[in-house]
Amino acid sequence: MPRLTALVWLRLGFLAFLFVVFAGAAFVARQHPPAVGRFPFYVSLAGAVLVLLDAILFLRTPLQAVHDDTGDLKAAEGQDDVSSLLRAVKYMAWMASLLVMIRLIPYAVATAVFVVAFYRLEAKTSWRTALVAALIATSAIMILSSVLALRWPESLLSIGR
Numbered sequence: 546m547p548r549l550t551a552l553v554w555l556r557l558g559f560l561a562f563l564f565v566v567f568a569g570a571a572f573v574a575r576q577h578p579p580a581v582g583r584f585p586f587y588v589s590l591a592g593a594v595l596v597l598l599d600a601i602l603f604l605r606t607p608l609q610a611v612h613d614d615t616g617d618l619k620a621a622e623g624q625d626d627v628s629s630l631l632r633a634v635k636y637m638a639w640m641a642s643l644l645v646m647i648r649l650i651p652y653a654v655a656t657a658v659f660v661v662a663f664y665r666l667e668a669k670t671s672w673r674t675a676l677v678a679a680l681i682a683t684s685a686i687m688i689l690s691s692v693l694a695l696r697w698p699e700s701l702l703s704i705g706r
């Protein structure tokens with residue numbers, strides 16, 4: 546039986562953590578009245594199922610992977626584990642930056658700034674494309690906010706309200 550690398554175990558651990566989060570959210574959603582808890586329950590249930598499917602597909606990949614001389618598994622896609630981990634960390638940093646911006650500036654403004662920055666720096670699109678994407682995302686947020694009567698998180702700076 547081949548030895549699984551530390552990053553494989555890390556990914557499996559993260560998938561297990563996500564499954565527990567989604568299953569816990571589904572359990573908590575069932576505690577609410579049906580009118581309130583139905584949507585969160587089904588979203589959480591879908592998330593748990595998708596995590597399980599991802600785990601199954603991920604476990605099938607190492608079993609089909611080619612072994613190297615040391616008995617460790619090589620990545621089936623030909624990528625090394627370190628570059629995959631660095632890409633994941635980069636996207637987690639993007640998400641963390643969005644959360645920090647939401648805490649500092651209002652939600653819609655933070656979303657617009659994030660979309661423009663992501664499209665320009667990560668996707669390497671033109672200014673026009675980035676601004677159109679930001680306009681669409683911000684408009685969608687504002688429409689959802691008014692239709693669903695949502696209250697967005699408070700920010701430290703109250704600009705744009």
